[in-house]
Amino acid sequence: MTARPASLLLSASLLVLTACAPATQAQTPPATPPAQPAPAAPGFTPVKPLSDKPVRSFEKAAQVIDPARAYRAVLRTAKGDVTVELNAKAAPVAVNNFVFLALNRFYDGTRFHRVIDGFMAQGGDPLSADAAQQGRWGTGGPGYSFRAENGNGLKFDAAGVLGMARAASLDSQGSQFFITVAPADFLSGQYTVFGKVVAGQDVLDKLTRNDDGRGPVAGKAADELKSVDILVAGGS
Secondary structure (H helix, E strand, O other), X not given: OOHHHHHHHHHOOOOOOOOOOOOOOOOOOOOOOOOOOOOOOOOOEEOOOOOOOOOOOOOOOOOOOOOOOEEEEEEEEOOEEEEEEEOOOOOHHHHHHHHHHHXXXXXXXXXXXXXXXXXXXXXXXXXXXXXHHXXXXXXXXXXXXXXXXXXXXXXXXXXXXXXXXXXOOOOXXXXXXXXXXXXXXXXOOOOOEEEEEEEOHHHHHHXXXXXXXXXXXXXXXXXXXXXXXXXXXXXX
């Protein structure tokens, strides 16, 4: 492991939910037509959303998944779609949380507020949907928190690993997540792994690198996560 990722862990507390927004004000994106459901992979069918518009605050996540079934999520961006396979058996709480929020359109219009070259892309902060809140991007959540499933044996040993962001406490997970763009095994056992990219890693490689590991990069706006579609397969 090179010194650079290790220094990120120490100097930035890595993925703690502290303000880590681009230094320049992002432009409000133009209006776009409603997103259409992503085409389902063979054997997978789209899950109907629970809300017609984004809901950004809850007391807790309702139980919406069957851990015996297979789930995928399609993250739609202007630079393409990223499909992730969610591991409900290894991280049932994190997967249920992500699916619950996605089905309530929680992530629609949020941004990848912290993208570090050679490391990871972080998103999922509801505050990042509002350009006026840019100074607070990286600090938001869904109104509740839950404990990390960091002992499930899954590792951040490749690009495309999906993990939960948190603050120092293991009980501080909420809505924020990250996807590695390179192996980051030094995170293994510390943060919850709850999925992996199965298509669209090249899209992650196109996201704007708006953080250099020490803080925001001036002039680098954050890419929007337009919507997240949930797919399911298996079971009765």
